[in-house]
Amino acid sequence: MRDAFAAEITELATEDARLVLLSGDIGNRLFERYKQRHPDRFLNCGVAEANMISMAAGMALSGLRPVAYTIAPFVTTRCLEQIRVDLCYHNLPVVIVGVGAGLSYASLGGTHHACEDIALLRVLPNMSIVCPGDAMEVRLAIRAALGQERPIYIRLGKKGEPAVHERPPEFVIGKGIVLRQGSDVCLLSTGTVLPLALAAATRLERDGVSAQVVSFHTVKPLDERLLTDVAGRIPLVVTIEEHSVLGGLGGSVAEWLADGPSRGVRLLRIGTADEFMHGGGEQEHAREHFGLTAEKVAERTLATLGVIGRR
Amino acid sequence: MRDGEGLEELDRIAREIRGRVVEMSHRAKTPHLGSALSCVDILVAVYWATLRIDPRNPRDRERDRFILSKGHAVSALYAALAYRGFFPVAQLETFNEAGSALAEQPSPACVAGLELATGSLGHGLSVGLGMAFAGRLAGLRHRVVVLMSDGECNEGSVWEAALLGASLKLGQVATIVDYNKWQATGRSNEIMALAPLREKWEAFGWSAYEVDGHDLKALVQVLDNVPDGSGKPVAVVAHTVKGKGVSFMEDDNNWHYRSPTAEEVRQARIELDLA
Numbered sequence: 067m068r069d070a071f072a073a074e075i076t077e078l079a080t081e082d083a084r085l086v087l088l089s090g091d092i093g094n095r096l097f098e099r100y101k102q103r104h105p106d107r108f109l110n111c112g113v114a115e116a117n118m119i120s121m122a123a124g125m126a127l128s129g130l131r132p133v134a135y136t137i138a139p140f141v142t143t144r145c146l147e148q149i150r151v152d153l154c155y156h157n158l159p160v161v162i163v164g165v166g167a168g169l170s171y172a173s174l175g176g177t178h179h180a181c182e183d184i185a186l187l188r189v190l191p192n193m194s195i196v197c198p199g200d201a202m203e204v205r206l207a208i209r210a211a212l213g214q215e216r217p218i219y220i221r222l223g224k225k226g227e228p229a230v231h232e233r234p235p236e237f238v239i240g241k242g243i244v245l246r247q248g249s250d251v252c253l254l255s256t257g258t259v260l261p262l263a264l265a266a267a268t269r270l271e272r273d274g275v276s277a278q279v280v281s282f283h284t285v286k287p288l289d290e291r292l293l294t295d296v297a298g299r300i301p302l303v304v305t306i307e308e309h310s311v312l313g314g315l316g317g318s319v320a321e322w323l324a325d326g327p328s329r330g331v332r333l334l335r336i337g338t339a340d341e342f343m344h345g346g347g348e349q350e351h352a353r354e355h356f357g358l359t360a361e362k363v364a365e366r367t368l369a370t371l372g373v374i375g376r377r
Numbered sequence: 378m379r380d381g382e383g384l385e386e387l388d389r390i391a392r393e394i395r396g397r398v399v400e401m402s403h404r405a406k407t408p409h410l411g412s413a414l415s416c417v418d419i420l421v422a423v424y425w426a427t428l429r430i431d432p433r434n435p436r437d438r439e440r441d442r443f444i445l446s447k448g449h450a451v452s453a454l455y456a457a458l459a460y461r462g463f464f465p466v467a468q469l470e471t472f473n474e475a476g477s478a479l480a481e482q483p484s485p486a487c488v489a490g491l492e493l494a495t496g497s498l499g500h501g502l503s504v505g506l507g508m509a510f511a512g513r514l515a516g517l518r519h520r521v522v523v524l525m526s527d528g529e530c531n532e533g534s535v536w537e538a539a540l541l542g543a544s545l546k547l548g549q550v551a552t553i554v555d556y557n558k559w560q561a562t563g564r565s566n567e568i569m570a571l572a573p574l575r576e577k578w579e580a581f582g583w584s585a586y587e588v589d590g591h592d593l594k595a596l597v598q599v600l601d602n603v604p605d606g607s608g609k610p611v612a613v614v615a616h617t618v619k620g621k622g623v624s625f626m627e628d629d630n631n632w633h634y635r636s637p638t639a640e641e642v643r644q645a646r647i648e649l650d651l652a
Contacts, residue, residue: 117503117537124507151497156485
């Protein structure tokens with residue numbers, strides 16, 4: 067995902083002279099081509115994220131289109147107040163890009179896990195949140211983000227994620243992409259867990275369960291049209307995210323369901339638990355720890371369908 | 378504004394703004410009067426002698442930018458903007474009224490001439506650096522002046538900005554510290570070890586000056602000299618007195634939270650030669 071981001075941002079900077087890339091002292095090699103082409107529009111802000119975000123605000127107030135990039139927890143929670151006051155309060159067109167969504171950097175420990183970022187940024191007025199599901203969605207998301215006149219957070223994995231889309235899908239911020247139709251359950255996936263959701267759907271199919279899969283890349287604004295359609299015809303919605311079950315996609319859909327008319331649809335939220343993870347291990351291990359595997363998603367989906375009498 | 382007559386005029390404007398700010402605090406029952414009074418001379422030097430601005434064209438791309446990072450003193454900025462012609466002086470009477478554009482701390486673009494909504498400390502300098510970076514990229518020569526408080530220098534983000542501002546050699550940036558030696562609950566040097574403040578900015582790679590923050594001539598001189606040719610951003614440590622201009626408010630930190638009575642407003646106006 068980060069390579070796709072680097073390639074796309076280099077192209078976008080060629081197309082738009084207002085684009086400035088700010089980095090929190092990472093991506094030295096990653097942005098080599100960008101820096102060769104646009105040396106005056108690359109700024110390494112050092113390990114100082116609060117200053118980076120406020121500077122981005124100043125640039126946006128002067129007509130530039132800054133993109134601020136560093137590791138997810140540091141470009142979100144570390145500088146949350148700067149995002150809130152300087153970007154959201156002023157409603158400025160700044161793109162925040164966090165690399166290392168969820169458990170991408172599992173082995174680096176809890177300091178580098180990003181499982182609360184969506185929840186924290188989602189409550190900020192004017193903020194949009196987009197979690198692309200594969201490298202192609204990354205490229206489309208960053209392009210769409212720069213077409214917005216307001217702050218947006220784009221949450222990337224790291225690198226080597228499997229490609230989901232064979233050709234570019236229609237990508238609109240706030241509009242989920244249906245990858246597979248189904249009638250028994252709808253798997254709403256946001257971000258890096260999209261391949262996992264598709265694998266879970268395949269597993270479910272073997273058990274005779276017809277699963278719809280949606281790349282629900284935008285957590286805010288919520289695609290209420292798609293949700294209304296799903297809730298009207300499918301008895302179970304499962305949200306899947308590499309993020310806490312509190313306040314992320316699952317939380318957003320729960321709020322939406324609670325506010326609406328009683329639809330009789332059941333919601334199952336799958337994500338990381340409300341706890342810090344300790345100890346060593348890579349992303350795969352951490353996902354297993356939190357039950358973020360295709361098998362576990364399929365298993366819990368089947369169990370819930372059993373409970374609601376649809377199995 | 379370098380001649381004696383010009384300075385007399387600046388002094389008169391500063392007294393009027395002080396009187397206005399005292400009245401605003403009384404009417405609206407707002408705190409932070411001492412903080413507002415301590416930076417009035419700085420604002421007058423900035424708005425009447427330093428900034429290249431045009432109140433009829435407040436969004437001019439090439440204008441100099443001013444950010445009041447110590448947003449709690451915005452009554453003084455509102456008054457300065459109004460007297461400088463950005464909006465009608467009569468509008469100051471709506472300060473902090475329900476629904477007024479002039480809130481106790483500023484909202485984004487609430488009035489013409491206001492560059493940044495502040496109130497949370499430690500944001501202004503970083504935003505200013507972003508503006509200066511954008512200006513330099515566009516080949517513009519505008520300057521960016523940021524006014525912060527000494528208490529604000531407690532915020533770590535100020536020093537993040539200080540480090541990056543120096544490495545970027547943003548010589549068109551000037552930050553003024555309104556060094557009135559007080560913060561909300563006590564002496565600023567006792568709460569956080571700020572001193573020696575000029576030397577700190579110098580050590581961070583800024584071209585640092587120390588002036589009497591109530592000496593209009595000295596303020597105008599030092600700000601006129603930005604960029605100062607060193608290639609470094611400029612820090613001006615302005616020694617001030619909290620509550621300056623009203624004897625019973627000067628250096629009394631009770632006026633961080635108190636607002637004056639009608640009688641105290643009357644007394645203040647006499648002292649300011651406005652009665």
